[in-house]
Amino acid sequence: MKYDADTSLNNLMSTSPITIHSWPRAILHLDADAFFASCEQAVHPELRGKPVITGKERGIVAAASYEAKARGVQRGMSLSEIRKICPDIIVVSSDYETYSLFSLRMFEILRRFSPDVEEYSIDEAFVDLTGLRRSFHGPYGVIAQKMQEAVETELGITVSVGVSLSKVLAKIASKHNKPHGLTLMPGKEIHHYLEKLPVEKVWGIGPNTTAFLKKLGITTALQFVRKDEEFICRHFSKPYYDIWQELNGISVYPVVTESKGSYQSISKARTFTPPSGDEIFVFAQLSRNLENACAKARRHKLMAGRLIVFLRTQEFKDTGVEMKLTRPTAFPSDLFGPLREGFYRLYRTGRFYRQTGVVLADLKAEGRIQYSLFDDQAEIEKAVKVYSAVDQLSEKFGKYTVHHAASLPTKRQVQHEGDRENIPKRKDNLFKGENNRQRLGLPVIQVKV
């Protein structure tokens, strides 16, 4: 039977004996379990089965292994709290390069099954499976299972998988059973899942909308889905109408296959404790944000047309200013003027600040920039030379080898890179790791001296 795009879940979910095509679309969502911690356990076998957390460099939990979660470790806990409930906790610094390599491998594996893979985040993917049953000689559930198996055996981590009619539903499915879950949610079973699902668990519905929904008497996903179109349009804007459709089994979010080529914006922010009322110090933080953001922009061959500066006070109040630049640039030397101007528009003596940040927006590709007649070409070329030297030095000797004097008063913090607590620093341990990297096809990472 041909699927009618207007058929809503109200029809799909009816107990009618008529068999409608149960998979108008088959969207898979894959979510790696405790990804960072799992990568650590895959690379360091001696960590397997043990409570591990990552995020040592910042002193907060970035990810906790399931063993740690089982012991009550949660995000947002301080390290001392964690040690109290779990004295044998293993704390490691985040190693984003390794996680990115695992991520890359994960997407490669998925693309063996379908070309329609969306790299949604470092540890999540959407895959459009629609129409693949023929070539795999099996139902979607079996294809999904094969994908899960491939990722798990080849990478040594576990992942949770959900398959349903839309991205929003697939996300609900993958979350339903974690870790190492595989949940199939065909049209006629969806309402079972939505019935017990608090509406705030739906992807795209945050605290604000949840509060609003509550006023309308809606607390579960099923209650939301069962409202008619007219009701939704009267009370909500487009994003929520889209979610409503997705929940109804009508796929409106495309699986975006193109890898994200470019950024809309680049931002760098930093929180410091204790909060500071020292003008020089706060500006230095901002200056450092700017240098970092610019370096990233240059790395991606982008230039900014707008600069946004923001400060967060002790009381978590944010203020910001936005500045249009006379010409696009990714050089701090061009931007210190605007930065200073923005800073003094925001900064109030006597206030204490806990965070500074910078956003580079209106990004344009380096090559496509038109300079005006009034731009000083010689100045620009000089800056190009200076900063390409800076970038080379940073690559060779580390991130903050060279920087502007204004960034100096941030009082450099001790770098924790590479030191890992509770892991004996023995040679064979290191080799174990390297063997594993090779087994996984990861390049051996050079140790900085």
Next chain:
DNA sequence: TCTGGGGTCCTAGGACCC
């Protein structure tokens, strides 16, 4: 959820133009 860092998209309202 007592709060880290990095992103995206949508909407309302004003400015400006015919």
Next chain:
DNA sequence: TCTGGGGTCCTAGGACCC
């Protein structure tokens, strides 16, 4: 000087995500 109607662009700000 006042008055319509309609379009586009920009910006601020909100809301949400991992």
